[in-house]
Amino acid sequence: MAQFLQQMVNGLSIGSVYALMAVGYSLVYSIMNFSNFAHGGVIMFGAYFGFFAMTQLKLPFPAAFAVAFVGTAVLAVVIERIAYKPLRERNAPFLYFIISAMGASIFLENIIIATIGPTFRTYPDVFGRTSISLGSVAIGRLDLIMFVISAVCLAGLVLFIEKTKIGRAIQASAYNMKAAALMGVNTDRVVMIVFALGGMLAGIAGVFFGMKYTVYPQIGNITTKSFVAAVFGGLGSLPGAVLGSVLLGIIETLVAGYLSSQFRDLIAFVILIGVLVFRPTGIMGKTTEDKA
Amino acid sequence: MSDILQVRGLTKRFGGLAAVNEVDFNVREGGISGLIGPNGAGKTTIFNLITGVYKVTSGSVSFEGKDITDTEPYRIADIGITRTFQNIRLFKNLTVFDNVLTACHASASYNLADSLLRLPRFRREEKTLKEKALELLSILGLADRKDAIANGLPYGLQRRLEITRALALDPRLLLLDEPAAGMNPDETEQLMRLIGDIRNRFKLSVLVIEHHMDLVMGLCEHIVVLNFGQKLADGTPDAIRGDKRVVEAYLGGGE
Amino acid sequence: MSSYLEGIIMLSGINLIAVLGLSLLTGFAGLFSFGHAGFMAIGAYSAAICTTIFKLPFFVGIAAAAAAAAGASWLIGRATLRLKGDYFCIATLGFGEAIRLILDNFQGLGGARGWPGIPPHTTLVNILILDVIGVVLLANLVRSRHGRNMIAVREEELAAQVAGINTFKYKMLALVVSAAYAGVAGALLGHYMTFIQPKMFSMVKSTELTIIVIFGGLGSISGSVLGAVVLTFLPELLRAVDKWRLVVYGLAVIGIMIGRPRGLMGGFELTPKSVRAHFARLREAKAARADQAAEEKGGL
Ligand SMILES: Nc1ncnc2c1ncn2[C@@H]1O[C@H](COP(=O)(O)OP(=O)(O)OP(=O)(O)O)[C@@H](O)[C@H]1O
Numbered sequence: 001m002a003q004f005l006q007q008m009v010n011g012l013s014i015g016s017v018y019a020l021m022a023v024g025y026s027l028v029y030s031i032m033n034f035s036n037f038a039h040g041g042v043i044m045f046g047a048y049f050g051f052f053a054m055t056q057l058k059l060p061f062p063a064a065f066a067v068a069f070v071g072t073a074v075l076a077v078v079i080e081r082i083a084y085k086p087l088r089e090r091n092a093p094f095l096y097f098i099i100s101a102m103g104a105s106i107f108l109e110n111i112i113i114a115t116i117g118p119t120f121r122t123y124p125d126v127f128g129r130t131s132i133s134l135g136s137v138a139i140g141r142l143d144l145i146m147f148v149i150s151a152v153c154l155a156g157l158v159l160f161i162e163k164t165k166i167g168r169a170i171q172a173s174a175y176n177m178k179a180a181a182l183m184g185v186n187t188d189r190v191v192m193i194v195f196a197l198g199g200m201l202a203g204i205a206g207v208f209f210g211m212k213y214t215v216y217p218q219i220g221n222i223t224t225k226s227f228v229a230a231v232f233g234g235l236g237s238l239p240g241a242v243l244g245s246v247l248l249g250i251i252e253t254l255v256a257g258y259l260s261s262q263f264r265d266l267i268a269f270v271i272l273i274g275v276l277v278f279r280p281t282g283i284m285g286k287t288t289e290d291k292a
Numbered sequence: 293m294s295d296i297l298q299v300r301g302l303t304k305r306f307g308g309l310a311a312v313n314e315v316d317f318n319v320r321e322g323g324i325s326g327l328i329g330p331n332g333a334g335k336t337t338i339f340n341l342i343t344g345v346y347k348v349t350s351g352s353v354s355f356e357g358k359d360i361t362d363t364e365p366y367r368i369a370d371i372g373i374t375r376t377f378q379n380i381r382l383f384k385n386l387t388v389f390d391n392v393l394t395a396c397h398a399s400a401s402y403n404l405a406d407s408l409l410r411l412p413r414f415r416r417e418e419k420t421l422k423e424k425a426l427e428l429l430s431i432l433g434l435a436d437r438k439d440a441i442a443n444g445l446p447y448g449l450q451r452r453l454e455i456t457r458a459l460a461l462d463p464r465l466l467l468l469d470e471p472a473a474g475m476n477p478d479e480t481e482q483l484m485r486l487i488g489d490i491r492n493r494f495k496l497s498v499l500v501i502e503h504h505m506d507l508v509m510g511l512c513e514h515i516v517v518l519n520f521g522q523k524l525a526d527g528t529p530d531a532i533r534g535d536k537r538v539v540e541a542y543l544g545g546g547e
Numbered sequence: 548m549s550s551y552l553e554g555i556i557m558l559s560g561i562n563l564i565a566v567l568g569l570s571l572l573t574g575f576a577g578l579f580s581f582g583h584a585g586f587m588a589i590g591a592y593s594a595a596i597c598t599t600i601f602k603l604p605f606f607v608g609i610a611a612a613a614a615a616a617a618g619a620s621w622l623i624g625r626a627t628l629r630l631k632g633d634y635f636c637i638a639t640l641g642f643g644e645a646i647r648l649i650l651d652n653f654q655g656l657g658g659a660r661g662w663p664g665i666p667p668h669t670t671l672v673n674i675l676i677l678d679v680i681g682v683v684l685l686a687n688l689v690r691s692r693h694g695r696n697m698i699a700v701r702e703e704e705l706a707a708q709v710a711g712i713n714t715f716k717y718k719m720l721a722l723v724v725s726a727a728y729a730g731v732a733g734a735l736l737g738h739y740m741t742f743i744q745p746k747m748f749s750m751v752k753s754t755e756l757t758i759i760v761i762f763g764g765l766g767s768i769s770g771s772v773l774g775a776v777v778l779t780f781l782p783e784l785l786r787a788v789d790k791w792r793l794v795v796y797g798l799a800v801i802g803i804m805i806g807r808p809r810g811l812m813g814g815f816e817l818t819p820k821s822v823r824a825h826f827a828r829l830r831e832a833k834a835a836r837a838d839q840a841a842e843e844k845g846g847l
C-alpha cells in the first residue's frame with residue numbers, strides 16, 4: 001500500500017509536468033487546428049536556456065527559470081511568425097503547417113547538435129536529493145516543487161483564459177476563428193499570445209525535464225507523450241489535456257514500478273491505440289460538425 | 293407530377309440553436325424548385341442534411357420513395373443527388389478537365405489491378421470517361437478552358453465548373469447553393485438560362501437556394517420559404533409573392 | 548564501378564522505394580506520416596524472419612514484408628482515418644516509436660543490439676528492377692480513377708465526398724500501398740546491410756523520407772525519384788559539413804512550405820511529352836512577346 005501511494009505521488013508529479021506540455025500543445029491545436037510538432041524543440045530550448053542561465057550566467061534558480069520561460073515564449077512566437085504566419089495568411093492546407101512544423105523541429109534539434117553538441121548535461125543540484133516524509137510516503141523536493149509550480153501555472157492559465165478580455169478572445173477564436181475575426185477579435189494577436197503562452201509552459205516543462213533527467217538535444221521527443229495525453233484526454237480540450245497527462249504520468253509510474261521500467265515508454269502507445277480504437281474523442285472530448 | 297424528394301419534420305440543432313426546425317417540403321420530379329429565406333434561415337443546413345454532411349437531429353429525408361436519412365455523403369451521389377457549395381469547393385490545383393474527369397469516376401468500373409497494370413478494360417473505360425468529361429465541358433461552355441487551373445478561373449466560371457462537376461455524376465436531383473452569388477446581372481441572366489437548359493437536357497430535377505429574387509421568381513416553379521429554421525410558406529412564385537408573412541420576413545419584420 | 552559508389556547507388560535505390568510510397572501518401576493523398584520508418588522496420592524484420600529462420604527465398608521475404616507492413620498500416624488506418632483532426636498523424640508517430648520500443652525489448656529478434664547474419668540477397672540488379680516496377684505501378688495508379696480520387700481527397704475532402712468518393716476508402720488505399728512500399732524498402736535494406744537494428748528505423752528515418760518527398764515536390768513522381776537520388780548522394784559528398792546538413796534541411800523545409808510549397812517539381816512530371824509541352828509553351832510565350840513588341844513599335 002505504501003509503495004502504491006508512493007508511486008501515485010511520483011506519478012502525479014511527473015504527470016503535472018506532462019500537463020504543462022500537453023496544455024501548451026492543446027492550446028495551439030485548439031486555435032490553429034494543427035499539431036505543432038515543433039513544440040518539442042521549444043521544450044528542449046527551455047531546458048538549455050535554464051541550464052546555461054544557471055551554469056554560465058551563474059543565475060540563481062528562480063532567475064534562470066524566468067530566463068527559460070521568457071526565452072521559450074519569445075522563441076515560440078518567432079517560430080510562429082516565420083514558419084506558420086505566411087501559411088496562415090494564404091489559407092494554406094493543414095498539411096503545409098504540419099510539414100513546416102516538422103521543419104522547425106528538425107532545425108531546432110540540429111542547430112543545438114551542431115553548435116553545442118550532442119552531449120548529455122546534468123543540471124546543478126538545486127534542491128538536493130533529500131525528501132520530505134509524509135507518513136510512509138517520501139516526496140522528493142524536486143517532485144514537490146515540480147508539482148506545485150505546475151499546478152500554479154495551470155491555475156494561472158485558467159484564470160487568464162476565463163477572466164481576461166484576451167482570454168475570452170482566445171476562447172472565441174478556439175470556437176470559430178473566422179467568426180471571431182468578424183466580431184472584431186484581432187486573431188493575429190490571439191495567435192501570438194497563444195504561442196507565447198504555449199512557449200512559456202514548454203519552457204517551464206523543459207527546465208523540469210532537464211532537472212529530473214538530463215539535458216540533451218533529443219529531450220524534446222518527450223512531447224510525443226503530450227500528444228498521447230492530449231488524445232487520451234480529448235484532442236483540443238484543455239481540461240482533457242490536464243487529466244490525460246496526470247493519468248498518463250500515474251499509469252507510467254505504476255507500470256514502471258510493478259511491471260518493468262522497459263514498458264514505461266511503451267504504455268503511452270498502448271493507451272494511444274486503446275483510445276483511438278475504443279474512444280477516439282478521449283475522456284472529455286466531444287464531436288463537432290465542421291461548418292460546410 | 294410526382295415528388296422526387298420528400299422532407300418530413302426535418303430538424304437540426306447546434307447546441308441550443310435549432311438551425312432547422314420541423315421542416316416539411318417536397319421537390320417535384322423534373323421541376324425547378326427554390327429554397328429561399330433570409331441569412332441564417334437554415335437553407336444551407338438543409339442541403340447539408342440531405343447530402344449527409346450533417347447528421348439530422350430528427351425527421352427524415354426520402355428520395356424516389358426510399359428513406360435516405362443520414363446516408364453517408366459519398367453514397368448520396370450514387371443514389372442520385374449531387375450538389376454545389378455556397379463557398380465554392382473545387383479541386384483547386386487541378387485543371388478544369390481533371391476536376392470534371394475525377395467526378396466521372398462513377399461511370400467506370402475497372403478495378404485496382406486494371407489500373408496498376410493498365411489492362412484493356414482500363415484503357416477502354418478511361419477513354420469513355422475522357423470523352424464524357426469533354427462533352428460535359430463543351431455543353432457547359434468550358435471546353436476552351438479545359439487546361440486552365442480551376443483556382444485561376446474567374447468567379448463565374450468557377451461556379452459553372454462546380455455545376456459541371458456535379459453533373460458528371462449523372463444526378464437525378466441537383467442541389468445548387470446560391471449559384472448566382474457574386475455574379476453581375478448579366479451573368480445571373482445567363483445562369484438562369486443555363487439552369488433551365490440543364491434541367492431539360494439532362495432530364496433532372498433542381499432545388500436551388502438563391503437570394504436574387506428575380507432569379508428565383510423567374511426560374512422556379514415551386515418555392516419554399518424558410519425563416520429562423522422554420523418553413524414560412526410553400527407554393528408557386530405568385531402565391532409566394534402574395535404571402536403576407538413572406539413579405540414581412542423579407543422587409544425587416546423578421547429581423 | 549567502385550564498391551563505394553555502388554553502395555550509395557544501392558542505398559538511394561532502396562530509399563527511392565520508401566520515398567515513392569510516402570510520395571503517394573503525402574504528395575497525392577495529402578496525409579502526413581511520422582511512422583514510415585516503422586513500416587520499414589516491420590518489412591525488414593518480416594523479410595529477415597522469412598529468409599533467415601524459415602530459409603525461404605528472398606522474393607517470398609519481400610512479399611511478406613509488403614504484406615506485413617500493409618497489414619499494420621491497415622490497422623492504424625482503420626482506427627484513425629475516419630477521425631477529423633490530427634489523429635492519424637499522432638497515431639503514426641506513436642506507431643513508429645512503439646514498433647522501435649517493442650523491437651528493442653524483444654530479445655528473440657536480437658533486441659536493441661540488433662540482428663546480424665542476414666543473408667546478403669539484395670543486389671543492385673534486384674533493387675533496380677524493383678525501382679522500375681515501383682515507379683511504373685505508382686505512375687499507373689495515380690493516373691487512374693483510383694489515383695484521381697486520392698488527389699481529390701487531398702484537394703477538397705468534402706467536395707470529394709459529395710462527388711461520390713468514399714474518402715475513407717481512398718485514404719486507406721493510399722496508406723496501405725504506401726506502407727507496402729516501405730515494407731519492401733525495409734526488406735531490401737535488411738538484406739543489403741545484412742544486419743538490422745531497431746535504431747535504424749527511428750523517427751529520424753521517417754523524417755528523412757518525408758524531407759525527400761517534400762524536396763522532390765508533393766504530387767510528382769519524377770520529383771520523388773530526383774529527390775531520393777540527390778538527397779542520398781548529397782550527404783555522402785558533404786560528409787565534412789554533415790553536422791549542418793539537418794540544420795539546413797530543417798530551414799529548407801520551412802522555406803519550401805512558405806515559398807514553393809509544391810517542392811522542386813510539384814505537380815509537374817518529367818516525361819518526354821511534358822518536356823516537349825513545356826518548351827512549346829516557352830516558344831509560344833517568346834513569340835507572344837515578340838508580337839507584342841512588334842505591335843508596340845508599330846503603334847508608335
Ligand atoms: N456547423 C455548425 N455549427 C454551429 N452552427 C451552425 C453550423 N452550421 C450552421 N450553423 C448555424 O445554423 C444557422 C443556419 O445556417 P445556414 O448556413 O443553414 O443558413 P443559410 O440559410 O444558408 O444562410 P445564408 O443565406 O447566410 O447562407 C446559422 O445560425 C448558423 O450559424
Ligand SMILES: [Mg+2]
Pocket residue numbers: 335336337378
Ligand atoms: Mg447558406
